[in-house]
Amino acid sequence: MGNLTLPLIDPASDRAVFKQISDHLRGEIEAGRLQPGDKVPSESQLIEHYGVARMTIRQALRELQSEGLTVAEHGRGVFVRSRPPVRRLGSDRFARRHRDHGKAAFIAETEGIGGKPSVDSIQVDETQAPADIGDRLSLGSDARVIRRSRRYLINGHPVETAVSYIPAEIARGTQISTPDSGPGGIYARLEELGHRLDHFDEDIRARMPTRDEARALKLPPGVPVFHLVRTAFAEGGRAVEVCDTVMSSDAYVLSYHLPAR
Amino acid sequence: MGNLTLPLIDPASDRAVFKQISDHLRGEIEAGRLQPGDKVPSESQLIEHYGVARMTIRQALRELQSEGLTVAEHGRGVFVRSRPPVRRLGSDRFARRHRDHGKAAFIAETEGIGGKPSVDSIQVDETQAPADIGDRLSLGSDARVIRRSRRYLINGHPVETAVSYIPAEIARGTQISTPDSGPGGIYARLEELGHRLDHFDEDIRARMPTRDEARALKLPPGVPVFHLVRTAFAEGGRAVEVCDTVMSSDAYVLSYHLPAR
DNA sequence: CAGTGGTCTAGACCACGCG
DNA sequence: GCGTGGTCTAGACCACTGG
Numbered sequence A, B: 001m002g003n004l005t006l007p008l009i010d011p012a013s014d015r016a017v018f019k020q021i022s023d024h025l026r027g028e029i030e031a032g033r034l035q036p037g038d039k040v041p042s043e044s045q046l047i048e049h050y051g052v053a054r055m056t057i058r059q060a061l062r063e064l065q066s067e068g069l070t071v072a073e074h075g076r077g078v079f080v081r082s083r084p085p086v087r088r089l090g091s092d093r094f095a096r097r098h099r100d101h102g103k104a105a106f107i108a109e110t111e112g113i114g115g116k117p118s119v120d121s122i123q124v125d126e127t128q129a130p131a132d133i134g135d136r137l138s139l140g141s142d143a144r145v146i147r148r149s150r151r152y153l154i155n156g157h158p159v160e161t162a163v164s165y166i167p168a169e170i171a172r173g174t175q176i177s178t179p180d181s182g183p184g185g186i187y188a189r190l191e192e193l194g195h196r197l198d199h200f201d202e203d204i205r206a207r208m209p210t211r212d213e214a215r216a217l218k219l220p221p222g223v224p225v226f227h228l229v230r231t232a233f234a235e236g237g238r239a240v241e242v243c244d245t246v247m248s249s250d251a252y253v254l255s256y257h258l259p260a261r
Numbered sequence C: 001c002a003g004t005g006g007t008c009t010a011g012a013c014c015a016c017g018c019g
Numbered sequence D: 001g002c003g004t005g006g007t008c009t010a011g012a013c014c015a016c017t018g019g
Helices: A017-030 A043-050 A054-066 A096-100 A105-112 A131-136 A185-192 A211-216 B017-030 B043-050 B054-066 B096-100 B105-112 B131-136 B185-192 B211-216
Strands: A070-073 A077-080 A087-089 A117-128 A144-154 A157-167 A197-207 A225-234 A239-248 A252-259 B070-073 B077-080 B087-089 B117-128 B144-154 B157-167 B197-207 B225-234 B239-248 B252-259
Touching: A017 A043, A017 A054, A043 A054, A054 A070, A054 B054, A087 A105, A105 A117, A131 A239, A157 A185, A157 A211, A185 A197, A185 A225, A185 A239, A225 A252, A252 B252, B017 B043, B017 B054, B043 B054, B054 B070, B087 B105, B105 B117, B131 B239, B157 B185, B157 B211, B185 B197, B185 B225, B185 B239, B225 B252
Parallel strands: A087 A252, B087 B252
Antiparallel strands: A070 A077, A117 A144, A144 A157, A157 A239, A197 A225, A197 B252, A225 A239, A252 B197, B070 B077, B117 B144, B144 B157, B157 B239, B197 B225, B225 B239
8 A cells, every 4th residue: 555654443532433544544645645646545455454344434535535635536546636727817807908909818817827728518599587697787577688608628627617698688689699709708899889897796605516517517526616606897887797607616716806995 | 204205216217326316305405395494304214215225315315415405413313404694705895994993894794794793712823934824925934923813703603714924023012913903903903003005815715624624613514615815915015914714605705896997 | 212313334236447 | 357436235333312
């Protein structure tokens, strides 16, 4: 089992056996004797080392997995999790000066950290606004919206899903309701349509993913998501877009600038 | 088992039995037939209903727990999780006009949502700056800092731990290095000392809690944390404080305002 | 006390990966 | 084919909660 320093179970301790085992393994990871990408000893090796039943070992391993420290790969083994490149979302990512350069925010930022950006499953349709979205857009209960759904990937690995809602009255028949929103993205199009943007509000939650989200982002167990809802306001105060995004928490650091005023 | 509509296992399906069971229960929760606070059928009831072994039921229940949908209470049962009151952290929470009113941000905001705020385990000491903190404060490697640790509670339930670091050179011998930082908190004291605050930078991550964090915040399994690191800058650009906080993700929505500039 | 969930055992068969 | 993890069974004893 390599250079690991795994003690034996202390039968006198009142700490559960599986917790003692997960403590040992967690200690090896935190001490760096098990590095990201390293293989954790197999179940059979641990069974032999500790002299316990298989389910006890599995419970210890599940503990580590639910803490986001390891991933199990069927037929290969259990590995210490290695983090993908982290994308930093800065407060100024929607500044007009970036938009004017013609690249959508995601592409520019991802190239900036040396990753290969891509976008897939772009779907655009017109639909009834969900209630919470309608509220944020200050629309009536029967309002129609253009809905743009897409998924963002870095180096082929999905990191974020996003759904934008724009009042149909604004976007219908424009490039916003076509899959390719053009240079600078939909914010550039909104400004061309005369909706000069003034500010954005972002609400951020963190939670465990639903089953669908875990599938769409290929999330291993133990990785939470950021759920970010951004509302874009035009000068004059009208809400012109709501963007509902779900991001893999280990692909992102969100970064904000607050004036002391 | 009440009004629940729990189907039987489909033996023809290739979906694992325990996943079929957790799908059923998840459906009852999402449909609202199991409301927050409701008791999920007991293991023995589920064993009888589905005719499977206990470990299979337990695996299904663990699935729901790791998704943050339920909590198990030893000797009582498994319950649908009910959310505590959510505290919204707004962009303007450190605006000077609030500080001038003399209430620290946490107290004022919590009373605003009808909760009873409290703070405990306040510890203050002087220590060597950890490397990452020293970097953020632009201090040398042997720099000393005043460290202020505390835990915030709403209605007696812990929601956040915070550790502030202030260069010792600034804070030594002032009220900042005493447990009670006085009206308006340490930001008010820093300004009185001539460090007029200009802006704050916040970095936000989400992840599963460590064991220590889960204990300090009494987090049930399946609840991630926000890890927020805020740096306070004085006019002139000097970093005068770093605050490292860990927040229960289901007690908070973070809210930010971004100018379109 | 009865009922609940928490831990643990000692097996079984299966599906996946890799050589 | 062999070793890996994934699922499942059928028991056991324990600790906690509540009447």
